[in-house]
Amino acid sequence: MYISSEKSLPSEYDSYQLAIKPSEIHHYLANASMLISDSQSMSMEAAMLGVPSIRFSDFAGRISVLEELEYKYKLTYGISTDHPEKLIEKLTELLNEPDLAGTFQFRRNKMLSDKLM
Helix, strand or coil: CCECCCCCCCHHHHHHECCCCHHHHHHHHHCCCCEEECCHHHHHHHHHHCCCEEEECCCCCCCHHHHHHHHCCCCEEEECCCCHHHHHHHHHHHHCCCCHHHHHHHHHHHHHHHHHC
């Protein structure tokens, strides 16, 4: 697990901090097993790469492109911050998926084929 943050973090998280150049983030994201974030844009970028993402944000349900990626293509999941138990449930569900990476690459390819036609 790595943490990428624009804000300073408490020193107890130093060993988890991803110390890379901002220009390298997509390389790391493309090779990630999953993204858990409060960032709408990073979640969309993960979906475009076929990386499972969970958005833990009060913007969940409010951005149409992410709603399409969630409900039509199942490439990302939005969970409001007032439901932390749902975050754990979704994370557990995804971690128990037998071929998570393959499933999400299949979904990504479906989404791309729909958009590129």
